[in-house]
Amino acid sequence: MARKEYAFYPGCSSQKGASSSNYLTSVQSMCKTLDIGLTEIPDWNCCGASIGYAEGGELPRLALSGRNLALAEKHLPGLDVVATCAACWLGTREAKERLEHSDILLRDTQIALQEAGLNITVIPEVRHMAEVLIEDFGYDALTKPVTKGLDGLKFAGYVGCQTNRPFGIDGESYENPKYLDKLVESLGGEAVKYDQKVTCCGGALAFSEPEKAHAQIKDIVESAYDGGADMIVTPCPLCQANVELYQGAINKKYGTKFNIPVLYYSQVMAVAYGSSAKEAALNGNVIRAKQLEALAGK
């Protein structure tokens, strides 16, 4: 029995061979060290993501999240649901709020869920992994397992949008949340001054209207360089992918020379906790974090 147990909602992008599979690998390493037990919600489905609004409509979206909540309640009763993806967390938590505040939506969702043989009675709490780390463990507990301090390494803590708005981490501000910086510092790293920490990366528009997203990503990367950061660290899979992958395209368009690694907090934590580069999934970064790889190899 682990120190803390959760119903885990990993999300589509974390699956094997998918765009944030390195996030999942590093989360597993981090959780092993912290003795966090994650039991996957059996047969979980996509949350519909934010972009699902166009075709999805409200009730189908609620049904998708309702199914995950009902499955968690059925198979893992009493456990909080924990998501690592910002959009999964937002969508599911939003669904919980709407279902708890509207009898009509709850009734209709229940009717739809019957088609999948499910039913909701008590909706579990829906939390982001960052929330769990900070609220259920706290910075001191997160410092304790550090065997390789990140001394001398400089991080731009890129919180992004959906981990921060509209819910965010309790007690943090929307405009200047501090938790990611504090997390970096509790691992011995330096959190640089970073103007663009809550700027949007463009989200799904990186696919549909790339030139708009690229303009936003340019500011996000530029500001990290301005702050003197060695790398960017983020809690969100789409932030990670967008900010890492389009640096080449932005260089071409704007004549910049961006080449800054973009890590998940869980990768950074895993390295600080003594995991190997492979366990921290550093091989999953397209722009390799050579300083972290060197530290992990020590």
Added chain:
Amino acid sequence: MSANNTAMAVRYKNNFLKELEDQAEMGEWIKMCMQCGVCAGSCPTNFHPGWDHPPQEIFMMVRAGRREEVLTSNSMWMCTSCYNCYVRCPRKLPITHIMHGIANYAHRLGVAPKLQPTRNFGKIFWNNAAKTGRVNEVMLTVDLYFRNAEGKFDLMAGIKKALEMQSIAIGLVKAGRLNPLELFGGHKCKDQKGIQAMLKKARELEETRKALKAA
């Protein structure tokens, strides 16, 4: 103009605000806007060329009954779902969701801009996820690159786009974050039948409820 669109325009006559209150998700909030423009100033896409109207203008146009202009606008489709407007609105309007709601309504009526790329991507995304219960990222990309905004297969456009994205794709494959074999299957839920029946029922219930409001 679709038949449904005409029927709705006739049903609600000169009361477009009421139409959106009944028919669009979160539409009941629109009348609360006090025109301060904080949403516009907070939007990450506001400085890019191309959007017709910032949110507060859309809300005033709704009240002014400028139905066609609102529903055919590209403005709602600019939303990146960053929730900046949502958390800054002094009257606590869920602006992100209102914009999504109006966009979805325009899309349902078939009057949203046809070649709007985010409308197109949103549709591809939902259909992709709903098919097996989980997103297949490879198919998502293929559908996005090889189909035009009307859903027709376009080989040349796809090859051009794929070449542009080649270096990114190679980087992802090397990093183990893109698996070309997903073209032939990939991750899926076990209870796909249940999920599809559930989504079908949810859509029916929603349509019935909206129709009742219009009755």
